[in-house]
Amino acid sequence: MNTAAKLFSKWQDWIKNDLLRQFQNLIINQHIAAEFEASLKPFVGREVEWGDLVLWMSVNHIANTGSAIRRLNDSARDTISLRRLLEDVRKHAAVVTQENLSTYRGDIGPGESNVNVEEALDSDLRLLSTSGEPIRKFVNKMIAHNADDAHKITLPTSEEFKNAVHSFHTVYRKWALRLAGMNCQPEDPNPNDLLPMDLPDYRTQFTKMWNSLGKD
Secondary structure (H helix, E strand, C coil): CCHHHHHHHHHHHHHHHHHHHHHHHHHHHHHHHHHHHHHHHHHCCHHHHHHHHHHHHHHHHHHHHHHHHHHHCCCCCCCCCHHHHHHHHHHCHHHCCHHHHHHHCCCCCCCHHHCCHHHHHHHHHHHHHHHHHHHHHHHHHHCCCCCCCHHHCCCCCHHHHHHHHHHHHHHHHHHHHHHHCCCCCCCCCCHHHHCCCCCCCHHHHHHHHHHHHHCC
16 A cells, blocks of 8 residues: 555544544534523523532533543644644645545545645644634643643633634534545535434423422
8 A cells, every 4th residue: 555545544534433523522512512501591590599500511511622622633643633634634745636636535526626735734723723722721721630820711712612613623524525525515514414313302301301400
């Protein structure tokens, strides 16, 4: 097996297995959190009674999402992450030719020949850094470790979390399409396309729980 074949095989394995599972878990976690938040709206004021439970769920969501983004942005050589995928493709950008893409991935339609692979990778790596940095710092200082300057760290806002999830997902889908031929609309990918089946109605499940807790 030549160098190009080995590289495409490795990249496609990462994209279709480890990275896919990481994004599936992140998407499911985001969906459950959204349904959890929506389920509380009819009970405005009552959530005070369930303070510890609501806080526990919220804190765990923040920790799970933050840790997932941090893992995807990890550059350690012994990890499989979105950043390592892009860095490895950047290192071997010379093999990402139209001929090799056609051979090891197949045709994905017109317009691809206009892409400057190195510039696209540099842009997406910057996007991972920009959107992921506040979350990486938060996780390193307050979740993965109990840093002595943790009190100086500002909790990322909900918009920063949403922006990071959207940015990382978009970058993943773009390169999953480009390197492995996984279908999507790169500019506005549907996260649910990555899931093997429709998710349960978590909002109804949460609502039943709140109603049960609200009974005198």
